[in-house]
Amino acid sequence: MKRIPLLLGIVGASVLAGGITAYTVTRLTAQDTPTRVIEFASQKAGSHFTAYEKENYPDLTYAAENAVKAVVNIEKIEEVEASRFGGGRMDPFFEFFGIPQGYQQQEAPQERRSGGSGVIISPDGYIVTNNHVIENASKLKVKLNDNRTFEAKLIGTDPTTDVALIKIEAEDLPTLAFGNSDDLRLGEWVLAIGSPFDLQSTVTAGIVSAKARNLDVIPNQFRIESFIQTDAAVNPGNSGGALVDTKGELMGINTVIKSPTGSYTGYSFAVPSSIVKKVVVDLKEFGVVQRALLGVQFQEINEAFVEHLGDKYGIKEIGGVYVAEVDPAGAAAAAGIKKGDVITEIDGLKITGSAPLLEAVAKHRPNDKVKITVKRDGNVKQFDVVLRNKAGKAELLAKDYVDSFEALGGKFAEIDNKTKKELRISGGVRVVSIEENGILSKARIRKGYVITHINDRPVNSISDLSRISEKITSIDGVYPDGRSASYALIQ
Numbered sequence: 219m220k221r222i223p224l225l226l227g228i229v230g231a232s233v234l235a236g237g238i239t240a241y242t243v244t245r246l247t248a249q250d251t252p253t254r255v256i257e258f259a260s261q262k263a264g265s266h267f268t269a270y271e272k273e274n275y276p277d278l279t280y281a282a283e284n285a286v287k288a289v290v291n292i293e294k295i296e297e298v299e300a301s302r303f304g305g306g307r308m309d310p311f312f313e314f315f316g317i318p319q320g321y322q323q324q325e326a327p328q329e330r331r332s333g334g335s336g337v338i339i340s341p342d343g344y345i346v347t348n349n350h351v352i353e354n355a356s357k358l359k360v361k362l363n364d365n366r367t368f369e370a371k372l373i374g375t376d377p378t379t380d381v382a383l384i385k386i387e388a389e390d391l392p393t394l395a396f397g398n399s400d401d402l403r404l405g406e407w408v409l410a411i412g413s414p415f416d417l418q419s420t421v422t423a424g425i426v427s428a429k430a431r432n433l434d435v436i437p438n439q440f441r442i443e444s445f446i447q448t449d450a451a452v453n454p455g456n457s458g459g460a461l462v463d464t465k466g467e468l469m470g471i472n473t474v475i476k477s478p479t480g481s482y483t484g485y486s487f488a489v490p491s492s493i494v495k496k497v498v499v500d501l502k503e504f505g506v507v508q509r510a511l512l513g514v515q516f517q518e519i520n521e522a523f524v525e526h527l528g529d530k531y532g533i534k535e536i537g538g539v540y541v542a543e544v545d546p547a548g549a550a551a552a553a554g555i556k557k558g559d560v561i562t563e564i565d566g567l568k569i570t571g572s573a574p575l576l577e578a579v580a581k582h583r584p585n586d587k588v589k590i591t592v593k594r595d596g597n598v599k600q601f602d603v604v605l606r607n608k609a610g611k612a613e614l615l616a617k618d619y620v621d622s623f624e625a626l627g628g629k630f631a632e633i634d635n636k637t638k639k640e641l642r643i644s645g646g647v648r649v650v651s652i653e654e655n656g657i658l659s660k661a662r663i664r665k666g667y668v669i670t671h672i673n674d675r676p677v678n679s680i681s682d683l684s685r686i687s688e689k690i691t692s693i694d695g696v697y698p699d700g701r702s703a704s705y706a707l708i709q
Contacts (some may be wrong), residue, residue: 290496347458397467412459424450513548627656
């Protein structure tokens with residue numbers, strides 16, 4: 219996720235009877251004296267009298283006063299490489315004639331600090347937050363609401379949902395109980411609690427504006443997004459904090475701001491507790507997220523789909539998802555679901571688009587059974603589907619399971635028949651992009667490389683790549699110019 223810079227100034231406005239007052243607060247330095255500039259702008263305003271009836275307003279004090287105790291501030295300390303000489307590359311002149319006197323050598327590595335929030339979910343110190351809050355951290359510090367500070371260790375992460383679990387060594391901590399985000403209703407009051415701009419224990423209020431939002435913002439090609447949208451004010455530093463209902467139960471983890479400025483402009487988004495709870499339990503119990511897969515590629519049936527593809531596929535109504543491809547070794551194929559089916563329900567939940575489908579499946583583990591309703595040739599059919607893991611098996615993954623995509627550190631695409639013919643290969647997956655610290659980066663594999671084998675096993679498709687669950691020791695493939703290249707990995 220793109221990092222958002224903090225604002226350096228504070229500007230506010232308040233509406234008073236008969237006019238508008240605007241004020242700015244200047245920054246204080248050792249040489250400055252505190253100043254406050256108040257500017258008045260004359261603006262006529264009508265007089266309006268309204269009766270205040272306390273009983274007609276929601277009481278948010280209980281939720282705020284109790285929930286804030288379990289929300290923490292997280293400081294990430296990240297080591298970054300620094301140039302050894304003067305902040306830039308060393309002049310080749312120095313290599314031959316020595317470093318001039320007075321030329322300052324920089325210390326390396328340097329520390330980069332950033333902040334976010336987290337939620338205590340157990341008295342013994344387990345804390346849930348966002349993956350992007352703790353990603354690439356060399357050290358994590360947690361500051362509690364009572365100002366005590368602890369170092370934290372990483373338990374596990376799930377980049378596909380942007381959820382992470384960390385732990386501090388403490389006892390009898392205040393906690394937030396998980397609520398059921400499925401029960402949230404549009405218009406229901408919620409509170410966002412976190413540390414925006416390092417202002418710890420900040421509480422803002424709003425309502426549930428929408429559910430099951432898919433924004434395509436999590437930087438993972440297998441992202442699972444079904445955000446709760448609220449109008450509670452959320453800013454940089456709120457990430458990883460709590461979204462609670464009026465009972466003080468955890469309904470989500472605040473994650474995303476949709477804004478052209480980088481600061482709150484009316485909308486914020488949280489990962490629902492239905493997903494968070496499942497990920498956290500998996501990380502605690504198994505050390506790895508037990509991701510259940512349906513084994514299909516699909517397209518959301520929206521207005522654009524109906525307009526451009528409706529006639530081709532005989533679909534005239536929006537709603538549901540179109541099954542574009544079926545993994546022959548996947549759960550859907552085993553149950554009898556076919557390409558061209560339209561999924562309309564999962565366990566009685568109406569599937570209106572991709573986000574509800576992703577959320578419905580993400581709540582389950584491999585070997586769980588779900589009832590899926592589809593439309594096929596104008597008829598309604600139901601299938602009992604036993605979900606499978608990434609390796610294509612209906613069983614839980616072992617703790618030492620290797621996520622091949624995460625281990626490789628890149629994004630991939632399948633190749634067409636023309637490319638296969640040109641490169642004289644039967645199949646493979648193309649490296650589209652390369653991330654830092656992954657196997658691809660460390661092996662200096664370049665973009666465009668087509669992987670044909672991993673650990674001497676054929677890789678003909680994305681599905682084949684996803685089913686690799688053991689430690690990767692070798693990669694074979696070919697570059698676009700036809701040059702074959704093999705990489706042996708020594709770890």
